[in-house]
Amino acid sequence: MSGRTDILGKLKNDRAGLAGFLIVSLFFLLALGVWLGWLGQGWSDAGGGRWEAPGAEHWFGTNVLGQDIFQRAVYSVRTAFEIGLVVALFSTLVGAVLGALAGWYSGSWVDGTVMWMKGVLDSIPFYLFVAAVAFALQGQPWAMHLAMIATFWTTTGRLVRAEVMKIKSMDYVRSARSIGLHDSLILARHVLPNTSHILLVQATIAFVAAIKTEVILSFLGLGVQDGVSWGLMLAESTQEVLAGHFANFVAASGMLFLLLIGFNLLADALQDALDPRQAAL
Amino acid sequence: MKPLLRKLLQGLLLILGVTLISFLLMVWFGPDQTYTLIGKNATAEQIADIRQQLGYDQPFFKRYLDYLASLATLDLGTSNASGEQVNKILMRTVPVSLALMVPGFILGNLLGVALGLSAASHHGKWRDRLISGLSVGGMSISFLVVIIAFQVLLSTPYGLDLFPVRGWQVSGFGSYLQYVTVPTLALIFVTLGYNTRFYRAVFIEESGKDHIRTARAYGASNAEILWKHVLKNSMVPIVTRVMFSIPLVVISGSLLIESYFGIPGIGLATFEAITSGDQPVLKAVVGLTAVAFVAIQVLSEMLYRLLDPRVV
Amino acid sequence: MSASPALSVRNLSVYVREDGMERSVVDGISFDLAAGEVLALVGESGCGKSKTAEAIMGLVSGAAGRVRADAIGLGDLDLAALGERGLQKIRGCEISMVFQEPLTALDPVFSNGYQLATQYRRHRGQSRKQSRDSAREMLRRVGFPDPDRIMRSYPHQLSGGMRQRLVIAMAMACKPRVLVADEPSTALDVTTQAQVLSQMIRMARDTGTAILLITHDLGVVAQYCDRALVMRRGQLVEDAAVTRLFSNPKHEYTSALVSAAREMRL
Numbered sequence: 074m075s076g077r078t079d080i081l082g083k084l085k086n087d088r089a090g091l092a093g094f095l096i097v098s099l100f101f102l103l104a105l106g107v108w109l110g111w112l113g114q115g116w117s118d119a120g121g122g123r124w125e126a127p128g129a130e131h132w133f134g135t136n137v138l139g140q141d142i143f144q145r146a147v148y149s150v151r152t153a154f155e156i157g158l159v160v161a162l163f164s165t166l167v168g169a170v171l172g173a174l175a176g177w178y179s180g181s182w183v184d185g186t187v188m189w190m191k192g193v194l195d196s197i198p199f200y201l202f203v204a205a206v207a208f209a210l211q212g213q214p215w216a217m218h219l220a221m222i223a224t225f226w227t228t229t230g231r232l233v234r235a236e237v238m239k240i241k242s243m244d245y246v247r248s249a250r251s252i253g254l255h256d257s258l259i260l261a262r263h264v265l266p267n268t269s270h271i272l273l274v275q276a277t278i279a280f281v282a283a284i285k286t287e288v289i290l291s292f293l294g295l296g297v298q299d300g301v302s303w304g305l306m307l308a309e310s311t312q313e314v315l316a317g318h319f320a321n322f323v324a325a326s327g328m329l330f331l332l333l334i335g336f337n338l339l340a341d342a343l344q345d346a347l348d349p350r351q352a353a354l
Numbered sequence: 355m356k357p358l359l360r361k362l363l364q365g366l367l368l369i370l371g372v373t374l375i376s377f378l379l380m381v382w383f384g385p386d387q388t389y390t391l392i393g394k395n396a397t398a399e400q401i402a403d404i405r406q407q408l409g410y411d412q413p414f415f416k417r418y419l420d421y422l423a424s425l426a427t428l429d430l431g432t433s434n435a436s437g438e439q440v441n442k443i444l445m446r447t448v449p450v451s452l453a454l455m456v457p458g459f460i461l462g463n464l465l466g467v468a469l470g471l472s473a474a475s476h477h478g479k480w481r482d483r484l485i486s487g488l489s490v491g492g493m494s495i496s497f498l499v500v501i502i503a504f505q506v507l508l509s510t511p512y513g514l515d516l517f518p519v520r521g522w523q524v525s526g527f528g529s530y531l532q533y534v535t536v537p538t539l540a541l542i543f544v545t546l547g548y549n550t551r552f553y554r555a556v557f558i559e560e561s562g563k564d565h566i567r568t569a570r571a572y573g574a575s576n577a578e579i580l581w582k583h584v585l586k587n588s589m590v591p592i593v594t595r596v597m598f599s600i601p602l603v604v605i606s607g608s609l610l611i612e613s614y615f616g617i618p619g620i621g622l623a624t625f626e627a628i629t630s631g632d633q634p635v636l637k638a639v640v641g642l643t644a645v646a647f648v649a650i651q652v653l654s655e656m657l658y659r660l661l662d663p664r665v666v
Numbered sequence: 667m668s669a670s671p672a673l674s675v676r677n678l679s680v681y682v683r684e685d686g687m688e689r690s691v692v693d694g695i696s697f698d699l700a701a702g703e704v705l706a707l708v709g710e711s712g713c714g715k716s717k718t719a720e721a722i723m724g725l726v727s728g729a730a731g732r733v734r735a736d737a738i739g740l741g742d743l744d745l746a747a748l749g750e751r752g753l754q755k756i757r758g759c760e761i762s763m764v765f766q767e768p769l770t771a772l773d774p775v776f777s778n779g780y781q782l783a784t785q786y787r788r789h790r791g792q793s794r795k796q797s798r799d800s801a802r803e804m805l806r807r808v809g810f811p812d813p814d815r816i817m818r819s820y821p822h823q824l825s826g827g828m829r830q831r832l833v834i835a836m837a838m839a840c841k842p843r844v845l846v847a848d849e850p851s852t853a854l855d856v857t858t859q860a861q862v863l864s865q866m867i868r869m870a871r872d873t874g875t876a877i878l879l880i881t882h883d884l885g886v887v888a889q890y891c892d893r894a895l896v897m898r899r900g901q902l903v904e905d906a907a908v909t910r911l912f913s914n915p916k917h918e919y920t921s922a923l924v925s926a927a928r929e930m931r932l
Contacts (some may be wrong), residue, residue, distance in 0.1 A: 129569065133510065193371030196647040198605035204628045205376065209383035287497045289610055307498050314506050315519065326499040333494035381808055432698055564770035571723050572758030586775050662775055663820040
């Protein structure tokens with residue numbers, strides 16, 4: 074497809090986007106290394122003394138329990154990708170399906186219901202909702218993910234709905250309808266593929282939002298329950314920094330910042346390449 | 355008048371939805387308080403008694419309707435945790451949260467508008483690129499990291515050590531400034547990237563409109579175009595963003611800031627209510643937020659008419 | 667024709683930037699517009715007529731593109747050498763413009779009266795009250811029987827034809843020496859087209875304003891213009907008095923245009 078080579082060409086010319094892509098790829102390799110058991114496996118071993126300074130043995134030093142901060146920061150890449158991928162995938166999927174239904178049956182009760190759900194979810198203060206879900210499903214490791222998916226789909230839903238309403242009125246869809254093709258077939262074959270640019274960009278944005286939300290929730294004690302994450306490391310560091318121990322804070326916030334800016338740059342570049350008009354807004 | 359009425363009707367449906375969802379989440383699925391209130395070794399009679407007091411023995415819809423009725427009459431009951439009247443808790447905490455959040459909220463938006471205008475008026479040039487780049491950078495920093503960094507830099511011996519580390523012992527304007535500065539700076543910093551980016555996009559969109567070219571062709575100066583034509587035409591999206599982020603920033607933002615700094619505002623009260631399952635407080639906060647949201651939507655609708663003659 | 671032209675364009679080129687590549691859309695054109703003359707600039711869409719108009723007005727700038735010209739003479743002034751500040755004093759005063767799309771040409775959030783009166787305040791230094799009186803008078807001249815109602819209302823409350831007359835009123839407020847009219851009647855329905863065009867040209871005759879009328883409609887050229895420039899792919903291929911253009915087109919592209927127009931009218 075000529076459209077696709079176009080996008081690749083544009084991405085190549087976008088230096089910031091390329092940098093974002095490289096950063097994200099690098100982090101993905103780290104996550105892969107952790108998954109495969111090559112990296113960060115000693116994250117929970119308490120092998121050092123309390124708050125050891127950075128050195129040859131512990132590159133970023135150790136935390137209060139004598140655990141290696143570098144290993145923990147690296148292992149957290151996997152945690153971040155797990156949360157980001159799950160939330161991005163499912164929230165985009167829910168948004169695509171509900172948005173497409175609302176757009177296709179715009180004006181009907183389906184549309185009304187979806188828009189009402191969107192309105193309701195958008196008017197509950199976010200952390201309050203997430204905290205409530207996390208708390209209601211306490212003990213469930215997926216509580217945090219569920220809460221994010223339940224709220225993150227609304228933007229995707231709104232954009233997809235508008236796009237589908239536009240596509241629906243186009244000639245090729247109208248003629249597909251007039252020759253009696255079934256709605257679900259038209260939706261699956263002609264309409265949804267034309268929203269892929271929205272989905273891709275929204276998924277990257279959801280990924281960023283998920284990682285950022287994890288940090289806040291973990292600080293509040295409602296996030297990652299077992300394991301380690303940058304959010305948990307930062308929560309740990311809130312007490313340490315007052316005593317002058319910055320290793321946890323610097324390691325977690327540095328890695329977090331790098332991954333987030335990588336994703337933000339990538340999202341911008343994708344938006345510019347795939348959907349220039351929307352990119353202006 | 356019709357759109358306003360429709361907004362009100364939609365608003366009522368919205369309030370029903372928000373209260374229903376939060377009721378489900380926080381009350382139906384929320385923590386059971388029986389044992390926290392009377393201890394582990396209660397008799398069956400005591401248990402039945404307290405469950406009746408808490409309303410646990412009632413069917414779902416009865417409890418939900420009771421909740422709506424208590425919202426409508428503003429009879430919000432008493433906190434399970436402290437026994438304090440919920441109304442009193444709100445009167446005590448909401449002003450603190452407003453004093454804490456409003457300065458940062460206003461400054462964050464004003465600065466965002468200023469930077470957005472500056473970038474948009476130099477669209478594509480180095481100033482625009484610098485501002486856009488910094489915005490993306492700002493968007494990539496976690497709120498928690500910002501708070502910790504400002505705290506270390508401004509309130510500890512490792513930095514300038516100018517402000518109290520945490521708390522809220524406000525007795526006058528001087529002590530207010532002491533306690534409000536660090537949270538305010540953190541709030542501005544963390545919202546500025548998003549605000550600037552949004553406002554820049556709005557201004558660029560408006561600058562590209564045909565009537566801007568007309569104004570230029572008839573001799574309008576750059577300042578006139580920016581401050582009069584672009585800004586006035588951007589008022590609807592600006593007002594929308596500002597209005598709709600009020601309840602979110604005030605509740606969500608204060609939840610984090612207040613629990614971090616230990617400030618006794620509505621955010622901290624809400625968070626404590628979530629973790630202790632203090633239903634009367636939760637129900638009040640969520641219900642009132644929903645009402646505030648609807649009020650804001652109706653108010654925005656009225657503002658749009660003042661700002662854009664095309665809105666009828 | 668008087669000795670010194672109202673507008674004298676020398677070697678004007680316009681480049682636009684697309685996807686980081688610069689492309690020439692107007693390619694070194696030169697022409698004169700005599701005082702009080704109505705000069706047509708015709709050509710198919712995309713030939714560069716509208717960019718020529720924008721370039722003369724100094725409206726091509728920034729990220730959109732770049733203009734190069736040896737001179738754009740307006741009386742004693744060279745617009746090509748004036749900076750943005752200098753241009754701001756000239757635009758809407760010495761040289762003005764009417765646009766193709768009346769529906770989007772006016773600012774939707776300011777009242778009609780305010781937008782028109784601004785012209786008198788900005789260029790004539792009139793007070794608020796004086797400028798409103800001038801605006802009211804001008805609205806009457808462009809054929810609004812009830813100027814006060816128009817002053818109070820907003821652009822979206824007017825029809826396309828009314829909006830275009832308001833735009834003409836704004837453009838002519840300071841009796842400019844040159845009026846650049848970019849397809850001023852194309853977006854209007856047929857009955858209003860003639861009304862608006864003849865209104866505009868009558869006013870220009872009264873004030874001695876020369877008009878550069880950009881159009882693709884040879885009927886309009888035949889009816890209203892003294893002379894015509896034919897543009898194709900960024901270049902001028904013909905410059906002729908209108909009578910000769912139809913009777914004896916020199917360039918084969920012109921004759922193709924002319925015969926196409928004739929066929930359409932049959």
